[in-house]
């Protein structure tokens with residue numbers, strides 16, 4: 001139980017909670033513990049259920065940050081042949097973890113049966129210079145999932161998360177426009193903009209992996225209509241089709257889909273899907289036009305296009 005609480009707590013802190021009172025935090029913590037119960041119960045206790053073992057992931061969700069990785073992972077977790085790591089492991093992108101070795105990595109994976117696929121998600125892998133080669137060294141035939149959304153929207157979402165984190169820790173915050181525009185020009189050194197240069201990051205992955213090993217999930221579609229995107233993932237992973245429309249219901253208050261499985265209902269943490277600031281339209285246009293060429297290059301690279309701005 002202690003471990004269960006710890007992992008629930010990690011999940012919470014890593015999902016960057018919105019400001020919550022202590023009481024509210026405990027409530028959220030309890031619901032997260034419940035959320036983790038059935039499927040995760042077996043790996044949070046130290047007892048290994050007969051016939052299971054901890055396996056290194058056969059699939060990794062590599063990113064992108066603010067692309068919808070948590071939603072994707074939680075939705076895939078509905079599938080009986082999928083088990084997921086509870087926290088972001090940061091094995092391939094953080095040197096201090098990578099030096100701990102593959103057995104350390106494996107020890108953080110849930111117990112699984114032989115017919116189950118273990119999935120880990122760490123959004124930072126996509127933009128990490130070392131991650132592609134390191135993952136390739138572990139398993140050159142691994143299947144990778146990448147969830148992307150409109151790069152400008154992603155920048156704003158990235159900004160919004162940092163904004164709330166800074167508010168919570170009583171640090172000064174800046175207007176979006178003041179960060180993105182420096183001396184009248186787009187501040188292309190801004191980390192959030194760099195992370196949205198999908199072509200540049202993808203080029204690195206394609207040095208190590210075949211295009212058909214990387215399945216790209218449309219994050220904009222997943223939010224609006226999850227099932228078709230999840231069925232594509234089932235096919236990519238050669239899994240029987242088990243995720244159904246009845247696994248999702250739209251929550252009007254939240255404005256997002258929540259998950260129904262094993263007779264329980266759960267929604268993503270409240271820090272997910274926060275409203276974005278309204279951005280000055282001139283600045284928006286500058287962002288759209290900056291990304292346009294990068295997007296076109298990215299579409300050619302992956303032989304597929306999206307309707308991004």
Ligand SMILES: *[C@@H]1O[C@H](CO)[C@@H](O)[C@H](O)[C@H]1NC(C)=O
Nearest residue numbers: 056057058059139141142143
């Ligand atoms: C490598 O990944 C492939 C594709 O997911 C999987 O079938 C295979 O079992 C993995 N190998 C190891 C050693 O995990």
Ligand SMILES: *[C@@H]1O[C@H](CO)[C@@H](O)[C@H](O)[C@H]1NC(C)=O
Nearest residue numbers: 251252253254258265266267
């Ligand atoms: C819908 O979302 C609201 C706000 O996040 C939440 O309080 C409520 O419990 C959710 N209802 C259901 C049925 O998921």
Ligand SMILES: *[C@@H]1O[C@H](CO)[C@@H](O)[C@H](O)[C@H]1NC(C)=O
Nearest residue numbers: 037038039041261262263264
């Ligand atoms: C989940 O756990 C609860 C409580 O242990 C149990 O009553 C329920 O049957 C479980 N559901 C499944 C699908 O195993």
Ligand SMILES: *[C@@H]1O[C@H](CO)[C@@H](O)[C@H](O)[C@H]1NC(C)=O
Nearest residue numbers: 177181184279280281282283
């Ligand atoms: C948007 O910003 C530009 C300068 O970058 C300014 O000239 C313009 O007035 C702003 N528009 C609005 C609607 O605030």
